[in-house]
Amino acid sequence: MNTSETTSHISYLEYQGKYKGILSWLLTTDHKRISLLYLYCIIFFFFVAAILGLLMRIELIAPGETIMGPQTYNGMFTIHGIIMIFVIVIPALPAIFGNFFLPILIGAKDVAFPKLNLFSWYLYVIGAIFGVLSQFIGGGSPDTGWTFYVPYSAESSTNVIYALIAAFILGFSSILTGLNFIVTMHRMRAPGMGWFRMPLFPWSLYATAWIQVLATPIIGITLLMVIAERVLRIGFFDPALGGDPVLFQHLFWIYSHPAVYIMILPGMGIVTEIFPTFSQKPVFGYTAILFSSLAIAFVGSFVWGHHMFTAGISYGSRWFFSFLTFIVAVPSAIKVFNWISTMYGGSIDLKPPLLYSICFIFLFMIGGFTGLTLGSVATDVQVHDTSFVVAHFHYIIFGGMGFAFFAGIHYWFPKMFGRMYNLTIAHIGCIIIFIGFNLLYFPQFIIGMQGMPRRYFDYLPQFQTGEVISTIGGFILFIGLIIMVYNLIYHARKGAIAPSNPWKGVTLEWQIPSPPPHDNFVEIPVIDAQPYIFSNTSDNK
Amino acid sequence: MSTQTIHSEQIESETGKLGMWIFLFTELFLFGGLFLVYAVFRVKYSHDFHHAAEELNTFIGTLNTVFLLVSSMTVAMSITAIQKNQKNFAIFLISITILLAGLFMLNKYFEWSHKFQFKIYPGSEVLKNLPQGELLFFGLYYMMTGLHALHVFIGMILLSINIVKIKKGSVNQHHYLHLENSGLYWHLVDLIWIFLFPLLYLIT
Numbered sequence: 137m138n139t140s141e142t143t144s145h146i147s148y149l150e151y152q153g154k155y156k157g158i159l160s161w162l163l164t165t166d167h168k169r170i171s172l173l174y175l176y177c178i179i180f181f182f183f184v185a186a187i188l189g190l191l192m193r194i195e196l197i198a199p200g201e202t203i204m205g206p207q208t209y210n211g212m213f214t215i216h217g218i219i220m221i222f223v224i225v226i227p228a229l230p231a232i233f234g235n236f237f238l239p240i241l242i243g244a245k246d247v248a249f250p251k252l253n254l255f256s257w258y259l260y261v262i263g264a265i266f267g268v269l270s271q272f273i274g275g276g277s278p279d280t281g282w283t284f285y286v287p288y289s290a291e292s293s294t295n296v297i298y299a300l301i302a303a304f305i306l307g308f309s310s311i312l313t314g315l316n317f318i319v320t321m322h323r324m325r326a327p328g329m330g331w332f333r334m335p336l337f338p339w340s341l342y343a344t345a346w347i348q349v350l351a352t353p354i355i356g357i358t359l360l361m362v363i364a365e366r367v368l369r370i371g372f373f374d375p376a377l378g379g380d381p382v383l384f385q386h387l388f389w390i391y392s393h394p395a396v397y398i399m400i401l402p403g404m405g406i407v408t409e410i411f412p413t414f415s416q417k418p419v420f421g422y423t424a425i426l427f428s429s430l431a432i433a434f435v436g437s438f439v440w441g442h443h444m445f446t447a448g449i450s451y452g453s454r455w456f457f458s459f460l461t462f463i464v465a466v467p468s469a470i471k472v473f474n475w476i477s478t479m480y481g482g483s484i485d486l487k488p489p490l491l492y493s494i495c496f497i498f499l500f501m502i503g504g505f506t507g508l509t510l511g512s513v514a515t516d517v518q519v520h521d522t523s524f525v526v527a528h529f530h531y532i533i534f535g536g537m538g539f540a541f542f543a544g545i546h547y548w549f550p551k552m553f554g555r556m557y558n559l560t561i562a563h564i565g566c567i568i569i570f571i572g573f574n575l576l577y578f579p580q581f582i583i584g585m586q587g588m589p590r591r592y593f594d595y596l597p598q599f600q601t602g603e604v605i606s607t608i609g610g611f612i613l614f615i616g617l618i619i620m621v622y623n624l625i626y627h628a629r630k631g632a633i634a635p636s637n638p639w640k641g642v643t644l645e646w647q648i649p650s651p652p653p654h655d656n657f658v659e660i661p662v663i664d665a666q667p668y669i670f671s672n673t674s675d676n677k
Numbered sequence: 678m679s680t681q682t683i684h685s686e687q688i689e690s691e692t693g694k695l696g697m698w699i700f701l702f703t704e705l706f707l708f709g710g711l712f713l714v715y716a717v718f719r720v721k722y723s724h725d726f727h728h729a730a731e732e733l734n735t736f737i738g739t740l741n742t743v744f745l746l747v748s749s750m751t752v753a754m755s756i757t758a759i760q761k762n763q764k765n766f767a768i769f770l771i772s773i774t775i776l777l778a779g780l781f782m783l784n785k786y787f788e789w790s791h792k793f794q795f796k797i798y799p800g801s802e803v804l805k806n807l808p809q810g811e812l813l814f815f816g817l818y819y820m821m822t823g824l825h826a827l828h829v830f831i832g833m834i835l836l837s838i839n840i841v842k843i844k845k846g847s848v849n850q851h852h853y854l855h856l857e858n859s860g861l862y863w864h865l866v867d868l869i870w871i872f873l874f875p876l877l878y879l880i881t
Contacts, residue, residue, distance in 0.1 A: 357710035
């Protein structure tokens, strides 16, 4: 019914600006095109890093050397970590969905600084190239782990410098994206859209953006100091040069723990958009969700010490950081209750985005509860540096952020490309990914409790059952990912034309054609009510 | 019509300034990391820090502080000048600012090369044999002043671009956001020096 509406507008995909052909993408300042540039890069790098992960799983299928030696394995988990964290997980949600939908959701034509937006993408690409280069050139791939712990990172003869530079540049790109979003939200909301009428995905991006802006410089200067330590032999952290290695851990985690919230907060924002749409019911506890985002961003900035319980910090600080870690669980739980309450009594339509969102809640909760195990000082000592940590981390980051990403791409795909994917294949893909994911990571909790250390290419025979199940899960997960990506890529060109509002959503992006025109809105909308008001269920409010 | 254009220009300039302020926050946090490291080592090795700071030339430090303070004033004046449409005076004031920044860098160069003569530089034998706290002090000294000097250099480039823009007319009485933001950046450079100076030179 909306086809005529779609064809009467020139979509951003066909819009002819100043430049033609490939340049119209590489020199674009349109937030929607930049978002797609990020999307393609991130899919590419995701598969690079996922294949590295799969190779590690194959290595671990049997004790002893299976397909690679220890040094290669060390390089693999380091590059897997650096690419996954800095190139994919940190930028993915803000840079793809934030770029595309933030301006649309608040009724703006673009972000506040379109050129700066493009510049961040270039920085991102340069940083990502440095990251990949570090694997291949000269002294061998870095083997410090993505955490770059000093003293080893100051002394290792491998390409640590390239990896450090990559992380620094990617951090800068992340800062500029955050800065752009903050200014956009402050200055460019549509008339009538007060702060408390803003949808919740922008709110979660707002909380994220402040962490990006305020925490990232700390990792920037820390990486610069490690670079100075390696190149100029200036002592900061390396005891051989008079420095203090624990200080490095503090500075590293001052950024890197809040960075976990950079990863997960936008994911929470995405599922917050999805639950009301597929329940056809206003979101439950708008204000509570909003303030819990800000609370997570705030309290999350003061819990970094829980990564260092065994690093020799004082009793007082262990107690303090452990306590605050438990506090962070509260706003996260508030969100989970609100999502479930949103579904309660709604007319639930189990389409792929909602299925992924429900998987998200399930996996995020397992990740969250095991996080409490790690957050309490006594149990942390037992499971520290074991595969329990690996499993917890992947449940939060992949099960949380990753599934939120999948939910988001299935939710907004018709809007971004104007086509619809195959719902059945999407359902099958989701179920395979979910099964593969749990088979892959859940056994690692168990063998971790039994003492399987992380980052080892070899292990004792008693862990083999767990490791084999985990590897099988890895393959299933990978097959599921291929099905999902195939479904999306194939139908981005060949799928049925999508109507402008396939899910009966009520936020602003569903009121414009799919794909959106270059300027998003023909006429800037005037907002006169709260978001998430569904006309057919207004009695449910 | 014309009032509306002026209105939208104002909004644009406020947006640009907000962005700049947030960027300056990130710069503060960048140096904040170094100040944090300084604080930790200062507490741990306060005696060594006192001793090492005596090696630094307070006269050169003070002179550089004066240079930067005056340059901050001239850059602020140049913004007022452009608001009053006194183009040449604005260019003159910006040139003075760049000149003072150049003098600052020259001073820094002499100061560093003087240290190098006495073989006080990272990785040197002399430095390695100093007490641990002094070693760390000089490491921080080079890192902090080095990073600051890099910012001075970037500031000089930004201000030079402004001279070109004023000549071309793209920075003028009504559009001076670029100059204003460069000025803000320059004040940040000044501000950081105001903290570096006592922490490094005056703690003896």
